[in-house]
Amino acid sequence: MIDFPRMVKVAGTKKDGGIAVLSLAERFPAQPGQFAMLWLPGKGEKPYSFLSENEFGIAPVGEFSNALASLKKGDSVGVRGPYGKGFVIKGRxxxxxxxxxxxxxxxxxxxxxxxxxxxxxxxxxxxxxxxxxxxxxxxxxxxxxxxxxxxxxxxxxxxxxxxxxxxxxxxxxxxxxxxxxxxxxxxxxxxxxxxxxxxxxxxxxxxxxxxxxxxxxxxxxxxxxxxxxxxxxxxxxxxxxxxxxxxxxxxxxxx
Incomplete structure (x- = not known):
C-alpha cells in the first residue's frame, strides 16, 4: 500500500545549536531511531529522524531543510511515517x-x-x-x-x-x-x-x-x-x- 502525506499543523520551531527543532501539534507512535518523510508542497520530500513523538531535528543546509526550519506556528507540513526499525535498548x-x-x-x-x-x-x-x-x-x-x-x-x-x-x-x-x-x-x-x-x-x-x-x-x-x-x-x-x-x-x- 502506498502512503500519502498527511498534513499536520506546526506547533513551533526553535534553534538548538546547529539544528532547528520542528515541533508538531500531533504525536506519532515513533520509537527512537525511526524516521518520517516530511513533505512541503512545491519543495519536495525528505526523511528526518524523530527527536520525540512530535519533534524532528532539522539541519538547515539546503533549500528544503531551510524551508522546514523556517516554518511558523500554524503552518502545515506533510508527514509519512513512522518508518524503519529503531534502536533496541539493551543492558543497564x-x-x-x-x-x-x-x-x-x-x-x-x-x-x-x-x-x-x-x-x-x-x-x-x-x-x-x-x-x-x-x-x-x-x-x-x-x-x-x-x-x-x-x-x-x-x-x-x-x-x-x-x-x-x-x-x-x-x-x-x-x-x-x-x-x-x-x-x-x-x-x-x-x-x-x-x-x-x-x-x-x-x-x-x-x-x-x-x-x-x-x-x-x-x-x-x-x-x-x-x-x-x-x-x-x-x-x-x-x-x-x-x-x-x-x-x-x-x-x-x-x-
Whole structure:
C-alpha cells in the first residue's frame, strides 16, 4: 500500500545549536531511531529522524531543510511515517556517540533509556561549539562530553577518539551511534575489537521510505526498510559501508 502525506499543523520551531527543532501539534507512535518523510508542497520530500513523538531535528543546509526550519506556528507540513526499525535498548549502562545532526535520534533514545532507569553516557561531536546541538536534553539524561574539530568546545578531535578512551574507563552493555558514515564505520570497528555490542543508525539518501526505489541500497540492504538501525557487526560485512553510496543519479560514488 502506498502512503500519502498527511498534513499536520506546526506547533513551533526553535534553534538548538546547529539544528532547528520542528515541533508538531500531533504525536506519532515513533520509537527512537525511526524516521518520517516530511513533505512541503512545491519543495519536495525528505526523511528526518524523530527527536520525540512530535519533534524532528532539522539541519538547515539546503533549500528544503531551510524551508522546514523556517516554518511558523500554524503552518502545515506533510508527514509519512513512522518508518524503519529503531534502536533496541539493551543492558543497564549504555554509551551514545553522535556526530553532527546524528545526535537527534540519540537524544530521543537517551530520554527513553532514562525513563527505564538505565545509565546513559553521551559523547557529542560537531565542527565547532556553535554547531553542537541538544546538549541540554542529553545532560538531563546523564553525563555528556563534547568533541569539536577546532577545539572550541570540549575535546579537540573526533568522537571516535573519545569512544576509545571511554571504553577503556568503563564497561558498557551497548554502544549506540549515528552520524557521518565514515565515523560510523570507525565506531563499528572499535566496538568489534572491544567485543562491545553496537547499534548504528544509518543516514543515506531516500526517495520513497518504503523500500521501493532502491536509492538507499547498502549491498543488498535497504536502509529505509531493513534499518535505519543495524547491528555494527552486520554492517562491517558490507563492503560499501563507510566507503561508497548511490548518488541521486544512481551512480556509485565514494563517501
Amino acid at each position: 549502562r549504555i554509551l551514545l556517540i553522535g556526530g553532527g545532526c546524528g545526535i537527534v535520534p540519540l537524544a530521543f533514545l537517551a530520554k527513553e533509556a532514562k525513563e527505564k532507569g538505565i545509565s546513559v553516557t553521551s559523547i557529542a561531536g560537531a565542527k565547532t561549539a556553535k554547531s553542537l546541538s541538544l546538549r541540554s536534553p542529553l545532560a538531563s539524561c546523564g553525563s555528556v562530553s563534547c568533541c569539536t574539530d577546532d577545539g572550541s568546545a570540549g575535546r579537540k578531535g573526533f568522537v571516535t577518539n573519545a569512544l576509545q578512551d571511554a571504553l577503556l574507563l568503563k564497561k558498557y552493555d551497548c554502544v549506540y551511534a549515528c552520524g557521518p558514515e565514515k565515523m560510523l564505520r570507525l565506531v563499528a570497528e572499535i566496538c568489534a575489537k572491544k567485543n562491545v555490542p553496537c547499534q548504528i543508525s544509518m543516514e543515506r539518501m531516500m526517495k520513497c521510505g518504503l523500500g521501493i526505489c532502491g536509492q538507499c541500497d547498502l549491498d543488498g540492504l535497504l536502509v529505509c526498510r531493513d534499518g535505519p538501525v543495524f547491528e555494527g557487526r552486520e554492517l562491517l560485512k558490507k563492503p560499501s559501508f563507510g566507503r561508497s553510496r548511490l548518488a541521486p543519479s544512481g551512480k556509485v560514488t565514494a563517501i
